[in-house]
Amino acid sequence: MMKKKYKTLRLILGDQLNLQHSWFSEEAPETLHVLMEVKTETDYVWHHIQKACAFFAAMENFAETLNNTAFETLYIRLDDAENKQNFSDNLAELIRKYEIEEFHYQLPDEYRLDQELNHFCSTLQIPYRSFDTEHFYTSRTELGDFFFGKKELLMESFYRAMRLKHHLLLDDTDDPQGGKWNFDIENRKKLPKNHKPNPPLLFANDVRKQFERIKASEIVTIGNINPEYLPWPINRDQSLKLLHYFCENCLPLFGTFQDAMHTHEWSVYHSRLSFSMNTKLISPVEVVNTAINHWRKNKKSIALNQIEGFVRQILGWREYMRGIYWMKMPAFENLNHFDHQRKLPQFYWTGETNMNCLKHSIAQSLEFSYAHHIQRLMITGNFALLAGIDPDEVDFWYLGIYIDAIQWVEITNTRGMSQYADGGIIGSKPYTATANYIHKMSNYCDSCKYDRSDKTGEHSCPFNSLYWDFHDRHRELLQHNHRLSMVYRIWDKMNPELKSSVLSRANYCLNNLEKL
Numbered sequence: 001m002m003k004k005k006y007k008t009l010r011l012i013l014g015d016q017l018n019l020q021h022s023w024f025s026e027e028a029p030e031t032l033h034v035l036m037e038v039k040t041e042t043d044y045v046w047h048h049i050q051k052a053c054a055f056f057a058a059m060e061n062f063a064e065t066l067n068n069t070a071f072e073t074l075y076i077r078l079d080d081a082e083n084k085q086n087f088s089d090n091l092a093e094l095i096r097k098y099e100i101e102e103f104h105y106q107l108p109d110e111y112r113l114d115q116e117l118n119h120f121c122s123t124l125q126i127p128y129r130s131f132d133t134e135h136f137y138t139s140r141t142e143l144g145d146f147f148f149g150k151k152e153l154l155m156e157s158f159y160r161a162m163r164l165k166h167h168l169l170l171d172d173t174d175d176p177q178g179g180k181w182n183f184d185i186e187n188r189k190k191l192p193k194n195h196k197p198n199p200p201l202l203f204a205n206d207v208r209k210q211f212e213r214i215k216a217s218e219i220v221t222i223g224n225i226n227p228e229y230l231p232w233p234i235n236r237d238q239s240l241k242l243l244h245y246f247c248e249n250c251l252p253l254f255g256t257f258q259d260a261m262h263t264h265e266w267s268v269y270h271s272r273l274s275f276s277m278n279t280k281l282i283s284p285v286e287v288v289n290t291a292i293n294h295w296r297k298n299k300k301s302i303a304l305n306q307i308e309g310f311v312r313q314i315l316g317w318r319e320y321m322r323g324i325y326w327m328k329m330p331a332f333e334n335l336n337h338f339d340h341q342r343k344l345p346q347f348y349w350t351g352e353t354n355m356n357c358l359k360h361s362i363a364q365s366l367e368f369s370y371a372h373h374i375q376r377l378m379i380t381g382n383f384a385l386l387a388g389i390d391p392d393e394v395d396f397w398y399l400g401i402y403i404d405a406i407q408w409v410e411i412t413n414t415r416g417m418s419q420y421a422d423g424g425i426i427g428s429k430p431y432t433a434t435a436n437y438i439h440k441m442s443n444y445c446d447s448c449k450y451d452r453s454d455k456t457g458e459h460s461c462p463f464n465s466l467y468w469d470f471h472d473r474h475r476e477l478l479q480h481n482h483r484l485s486m487v488y489r490i491w492d493k494m495n496p497e498l499k500s501s502v503l504s505r506a507n508y509c510l511n512n513l514e515k516l
Contacts, residue, residue, distance in 0.1 A: 091103070205232070
């Protein structure tokens with residue numbers, strides 16, 4: 001039998017599962033598409049086992065769908081004998097084996113893969129072309145162009161410009177619906193006592209084959225899984241079901257309780273669509289348009305703050321973070337504004353700590369590969385910042401544990417927003433808080449060993465003393481930040497004996513992180 005020849009080889013990365021891409025709008029004869037599981041992608045961090053299984057299952061499903069629709073597709077599995085375990089070597093072998101005449105790829109969203117493919121293409125003796133992923137509202141450079149020549153980056157101004165450009169939630173005169181651009185002040189409610197959110201929509205995907213491949217290849221993973229019942233969507237149909245479920249069952253209260261945390265609720269009213277969007281199974285445009293259309297038909301039951309908060313997360317924050325990433329990489333991943341050097345406490349990998357907020361947020365992350373933005377920012381991120389954890393350690397943890405974590409969105413949120421390691425590129429001040437905020441937004445403090453009202457005692461909440469210690473030790477860097485002027489006025493007026501006791505308690509906590 002003669003070996004089949006192809007003229008064109010197209011690479012599809014694991015986060016490029018976009019059936020709406022123009023590649024698939026017309027027949028592609030003599031073209032081979034390839035997706036591959038490689039150890040360079042499984043090993044750069046310790047991924048959550050659900051994340052690894054979900055990516056592989058979604059990739060396999062996508063490859064099968066392409067093959068069933070006449071787009072010839074090769075799927076290289078982790079345990080295939082000829083798998084060279086990296087993109088470049090596998091691609092080189094396929095080009096040789098099938099006598100490929102031209103190589104095509106979609107622009108990666110991660111800087112490291114962009115660099116790898118640029119280098120690979122520079123070695124080719126055949127023509128090559130790169131294509132846009134046709135997924136985002138903005139191009140790689142659009143945010144940089146928008147802020148060119150301006151003194152500061154401000155997400156709100158970018159968000160408003162995007163609303164105008166795409167004519168979203170505007171009236172006939174291009175003013176914002178409801179007379180305001182941002183309803184965030186209405187979206188900070190704690191779950192009322194005995195309030196029970198609608199249950200999350202979960203799937204029952206059998207990923208035993210992917211799970212066994214990962215285990216047999218001795219890939220280091222974290223977290224828990226029942227491989228017979230992976231709850232995350234792994235194809236476009238499931239992703240659309242999750243979108244419509246969100247609109248019907250979660251959107252009516254999404255904004256109001258988007259910051260709320262509770263020991264018995266892990267998803268509250270969140271959409272949990274980030275994995276589907278970040279793998280491009282569905283697009284931000286269709287997510288936003290579907291949600292807005294549902295709101296328009298149900299204005300009596302869905303207030304404006306609910307839909308505006310949702311749109312802002314996607315059209316505003318998601319696009320903004322991607323733009324920052326491409327503006328500031330590769331320098332961004334090495335920024336360490338406070339020169340923090342401590343190791344990440346072991347309880348981030350186990351959830352075994354007496355601090356109830358951290359115990360629940362981390363245990364939830366290990367159980368579901370998911371935590372919402374306030375758990376990430378104001379619990380796990382807040383503690384890491386106050387404790388002076390090395391941003392490299394924090395990045396490694398966040399990039400691995402969450403199912404939606406891909407570097408372009410993870411590192412800007414972690415090293416920038418959460419850890420202020422960028423010195424204020426993304427956030428106008430460090431996002432720090434005492435137990436008072438945690439109690440305001442959750443029930444975590446109710447059954448905690450530590451006293452949320454105490455700053456100095458043996459059982460005082462560590463967040464309280466660490467908060468003041470953080471601002472005291474970094475005063476030189478932060479005291480001129482106008483948003484922190486009140487913090488330093490309160491600190492300066494504090495009784496000297498109390499200040500000494502607070503710093504003493506913080507010192508104990510910092511020297512005994514593993515025991516907290």
